[in-house]
Amino acid sequence: MSLIAAKHLSVAHEGLPVLRDVDLSIDKGEIVTVVGPNGSGKTTLLKALLGAVKPTSGRIERAPGLVIGYVPQKLHVDHSLPMTVRRFLDLPKRAGNAAAQAALDSAGAGDLGARQMSSLSGGQFQRVLLARALLLKPDLLILDEATQGLDPPGSAAFYRRIEEVRDEVGCAVLMVSHELHVVMRASDRVICLNGHVCCEGAPEAVSAAPEYRALFGEGADVMAIYRHEHDHTHDHSHDHSHPDPA
Structure with missing residues (x-):
């Protein structure tokens, strides 16, 4: 099927x-x-x-x-709010540290956990969105x-x-x-x-x-x-x- x-x-x-x-x-x-x-x-x-x-x-x-894991075309993040990549992965549901790091690693963003979302390049941002989708184990x-x-x-x-x-x-x-x-x-x-x-x-x-x-x-x-x-x-x-x- x-x-x-x-x-x-x-x-x-x-x-x-x-x-x-x-x-x-x-x-x-x-x-x-x-x-x-x-x-x-x-x-x-x-x-x-x-x-x-x-x-x-x-x-x-x-x-x-x-x-299903979904990676949107774009996602607005308010850059006036300080938020690390790791914190972002806890939205809307908290993720365990091991699972979050594994998702980041799979997405090619393994070293970005401590970075501010506002500081990411376009490619890095998309990889973080990919990691967020992979947390679901789709x-x-x-x-x-x-x-x-x-x-x-x-x-x-x-x-x-x-x-x-x-x-x-x-x-x-x-x-x-x-x-x-x-x-x-x-x-x-x-x-x-x-x-x-x-x-x-x-x-x-x-x-x-x-x-x-x-x-x-x-x-x-x-x-x-x-x-x-x-x-x-x-x-x-x-x-x-x-x-x-x-």
Whole structure:
């Protein structure tokens, strides 16, 4: 059984259709990325899977006892309030010191516990949000454009960390991303969304699909080029001799 599945899912907002007849499923251990233009319903899809938006038709099926960890696109923290990373991980539910440190380590933020939240770089902040989600020991990790605002090296490093989390924790990952040049690297499967599922499958198949190219035009070639280059460098992608950029 899939961890989570949408069956003929449709969602409307103020009477206007946002999603229509969407079918998708996420299986244990896989990394699935949803891509699509602005306004294509990507975030609405995530909200429906999380239970924050009610379908107008269709349904969401979840495996019994499914635990979901969520990393939002952004989170406002009042910088006028002093708060360490460790204290932040106690919200809304207190975490044990060992569990908090383990989550920070998994997220690549193991040395940030004593830092003030207001002093973190964008990449560090996103890794702390990832650690907060990992505290739940999720079966499924959902990320909504979690690298938005990061520079390309920071984004690439974050995606590498997500791959490592999947391998270490064994959770499935569902991501929404607009970064076509890096999404190939971390994805087992890509879903192209534009109100409905235009195409889906292995990254190479989706990047070659006419539906995908009609939406992204020249951007589709960027993905193909990135994949080609990655094929020649993949053996070095997990080289830990150099720290990931923040």
